[in-house]
Amino acid sequence: MNIQVEEIGGVTIIPLEGRLDGNNAxxxxxxxxxxxxxGKGTFVFDFSExxxxxxAGLRVVLVAAKKLRASKGRMICANLAEQVYDVFEMSGFTxxxxxxxxxxxxxxxxxAGA
Amino acid sequence: MSNEPHYTVDRSLQLRNDMQELMRLNEELEAIGAELDWSPRAVLDLSLACEELVVNIVNYGYPVGSEGFIEVGLRASKDEVEITLADRGNPFDPFKDPDPLDLLEMDVDDRPIGGLGIFFVKRLMDEVHYEFADGMNQVRLRKRWSKQ
Incomplete structure (x- = not known):
């Protein structure tokens, strides 16, 4: 998995592509x-690709969520495809x-800090 | 009408106990899916069920650093599939624990990492079965789609 991180207005965007599985999580x-x-503390995980x-992929998301919760950071998961959304839902992540x-x-x- | 499945595809592959083998397993599922005109989603669901079981075997079935194998059998038709996984690792029934329903309610801070993989397998498949026979852990999964 090739990850091209982007920084927009103090927000760090991590785009994920293909498969987030046991092989590349x-x-x-x-x-x-x-x-x-x-020291980055505000993240968007972009799931569009x-x-x-x-x-194994959920583990990454939960590790990030725990670290950011503990450090008063914040993250948003954006653009979940159907299978990804359903796995989030089965797990209670939604x-x-x-x-x-x-x-x-x-x-x-x-x-907006909303 | 007979309940005997009529599988038109019957394949087997041998995976090493290595995470990189997930790619090969997925390629095989995609190839069968293309051949039998399964929906992309059906392939993803099967891929997930297989991955969770393979990851468990790789992580816990064989002692760290040892070489082991997972024999995968894929029998399928347009609207149903039977997958078998057999390994010679430590005897372990992946389906013995109850569903981790308490985990699903937990907030980020309290929630342990992991523990959901086998639950996904049970949710996605119609039938899961385990037995220890001939010195092997043998898992069988079945799924039938009414319409795709």
Whole structure:
């Protein structure tokens, strides 16, 4: 998985593509942890190019959510495809995480502090 | 009408106990899906069910650093599939625990990492079965689609 991180107005955007599975979830987790260690605290995970997530992929999302909750940071998961949304829902993630329809909507929420 | 399934595809593949093998397993599922005209979503659901079981075997079935194998059998037709996974790792019934329904309600701070994979398998498949036989863990999954 090749991850091109973007920074827009103080928000760090991590785009995920293809499959977030047991084979490559570690790469995504490493990217997040590196940015978090640099002091970044506001994130959008952009799922628009992600077709598939497994429990190994959910681990990355939960690790990020825990770190940001503990450090008073914030994250929004944007643009979940059908399979990804359903796995979030089966896990109860849709009730405990912030979710937005698009990256732009997520950015607007974060920048408004809403 | 007979209940005997009429599988038109019957394949097997042997995976090493290595996460990279997930790619090969997925490619096989995609190939069968294309052949039998399954919906993309059906392929993703099967891929998820298989991945969760394979990941468990790779992580816990075989001792760290040892070489092991997972024999995967894929029998399928247009509207149904039977998947078998067999390994010679530690005897372990992945379906023995009750569904982790208490986890689903937990907020971010309290929620443990993991523990949902097998629950997904049970939710996505119509039938799951485990037995230890001939020195192997043997799992069988079945799924039938009424219409795609």
């Amino acid at each position: 570690g790469v995504a987790e490493g990217v997040f942890l590196g940015l978090f260690a640099e 992600l077709q598939y997530i497994s429990s 009730s405990i995480l912030e979710i937005a329809g698009t990256k732009e909507e997520a950015l607007a929420k974060l920048q």
